[in-house]
Amino acid sequence: MLKSKKYDLIVVGAGITGTFCALHALNKKKSVLLIEKDNSPFESSFRNLGHINPSGQSFAKWFDISRKSLRIYQGLQENFDLTFSKTGTCYIAKSTQELTLLHELQALFEERNYPAQLYSPADCKQLNPALITNKIFGGIHLPNEGVVDSKEMTHRLRNHLISELGLHYKHNTLVVDVEKRRGIAKIVTSQQETIWADHIILACGNQTQLLLPNHYPTELLQKCQSQIIKLSPQRTQLKNTLISGASVECFSSSQSCPSFDNSLPQDEIKLTIKQLKDGSVLLGETVRSTCIQKQSDLGFELSMEANSRLIEKAKTFIDLPAWDIESTWTNTYLEHVGDGVFSKTVDDIIHILAGMGNKSITTSPAYTQMYINQLYQ
Ligand SMILES: Cc1cc2nc3c(=O)[nH]c(=O)nc-3n(C[C@H](O)[C@H](O)[C@H](O)COP(=O)(O)OP(=O)(O)OC[C@H]3O[C@@H](n4cnc5c(N)ncnc54)[C@H](O)[C@@H]3O)c2cc1C
Structure with missing residues (x-):
């Protein structure tokens, strides 16, 4: 037919x-x-x-x-x-510079009537009990x-x-x-x-x-290989999706902030943490890229070293009862180099x-x- x-x-x-x-x-x-x-x-x-x-x-x-x-x-x-x-997003500042950036972002969201609220470390922890309050300076909460x-x-x-x-x-x-x-x-x-x-x-x-x-x-497109980890299910610790550190700076919105420093080296690790309904926690992501004809340069192996670095970064501001990796995976997607x-x-x-x-x-x-x-x- x-x-x-x-x-x-x-x-x-x-x-x-x-x-x-x-x-x-x-x-x-x-x-x-x-x-x-x-x-x-x-x-x-x-x-x-x-x-x-x-x-x-x-x-x-x-x-x-x-x-x-x-x-x-x-x-x-x-x-x-x-x-x-x-579930809302919470960007977490781990230094005074990052907190300044979040204040600037908040002003930009306010100008655009986009709900966003600056939170103290205690406010952030109330929503996300796994956060280690003495390691963070505050956050911005995006409830929508x-x-x-x-x-x-x-x-x-x-x-x-x-x-x-x-x-x-x-x-x-x-x-x-x-x-x-x-x-x-x-x-x-x-x-x-x-x-x-x-x-x-x-x-x-x-x-x-x-x-x-x-x-x-070929000059406009690249292939990006991204790797993420799923941690075993555990009691609810995180209501929001959490973003911190260099990940905040990687976001295009941060580039409109006066204090954005574009001389910062690009980190392969863009840390985003999210708890799923079954209690498991996703930690992402390590990103490597290459031009579109050379996908094989990215290899096929899952990097245990990248996973360790992801977990180490997460441990600098959250404390989970279990860090056992349930699974880890990778895939390649196509990206336009100019956003x-x-x-x-x-x-x-x-x-x-x-x-x-x-x-x-x-x-x-x-x-x-x-x-x-x-x-x-
Ligand atoms: C680990 C990882 C984490 C990521 N994290 C994020 C994130 O947090 N946020 C975000 O926005 N993006 C993220 N991405 C990127 C995002 O997932 C991709 O950019 C997006 O899914 C691409 O969608 P697509 O439909 O264009 O391509 P795909 O999902 O690749 O779909 C293309 C489909 O076309 C089919 N196909 C291809 N060729 C043919 C053919 N000739 N005939 C028939 N079928 C064909 C394929 O089988 C495939 O199912 C991540 C990617 C990975 C791998």
Whole structure:
């Protein structure tokens, strides 16, 4: 049946980018086919920290888009359990300089009517009993921010689109070719099936070598390998997602602060700590990057040394009853080097959308909405 049908839109890749593109197109009453190479998709969209933090995004480019994404997550959660919960973020200052930066950030949030409150060490500890108060100088609390369970969220969204909005979904299907033929876009699958559509979106994540490889600009894109740890379940210690140290400075929003020091060396470790519903604790993340043709330079080994450093950093300000590593994993995602996103249209009707990098979870719901609105304006 699929062989003869022409869709309004085919989306290749059932990660967060492709699935949200499908949602917005379905909301416009378009017929949509989502195609995924794996039996059950399990790339970066299913392996990340699941932290939704507009507070970390650049004010010029991404802050408003992220706030809109937060509203989209909340709206979906009202309809079905997407795993979104409003747990809040707390940035923790471990020095007077960091506290100054948090005061400056707070002023920037206030100017934009974004709820944010400066907290004393005792306030921070009240929400997050694991914090060691004599090691911290204070914090800023962002009550509206949230988390999703990334292992689950995109699967649940896809299932909702299939059951409620009529999404057609094909898994275990690698797309091996894409082209425009007689004014219509077509894909060819590894089973030699040809499927037609008015538009095709390639949302293939870090897979840049297979479909239209020459259209991915090597100077604008990099591959980032990120590693995180899951600690064994323990009694609740952390209500908020905690961010501290160099991680605060890595966020694009911090770069708008007068005291931001851009001469600071970039640390591979960007510390974010989050406790999941079952009590386990995620510690992230170690990030290494390389240009897109050299992914193999990143290797395949999980670094125990990086895990030890992550834990040592966390121990400088939180005290957990258990630090046993339950599991640790890594994956590679595509990132635009200039805090942007890579989008390109080929032959008017074939579109590539990728490279939102480590802001994808926070920004893709609203960014893909703008993208689909533009496609069908
Ligand atoms: C450990 C880790 C931690 C992270 N932490 C964060 C974080 O805290 N915040 C954040 O925002 N981001 C984070 N990221 C990055 C974020 O997860 C990714 O940027 C995002 O998930 C990319 O989504 P995507 O849909 O573009 O790509 P993907 O999730 O890679 O999805 C692409 C899909 O396309 C499919 N596909 C590819 N080629 C084909 C083909 N030819 N035919 C059919 N299917 C195909 C793939 O199988 C895959 O399912 C993290 C990533 C990792 C690995």
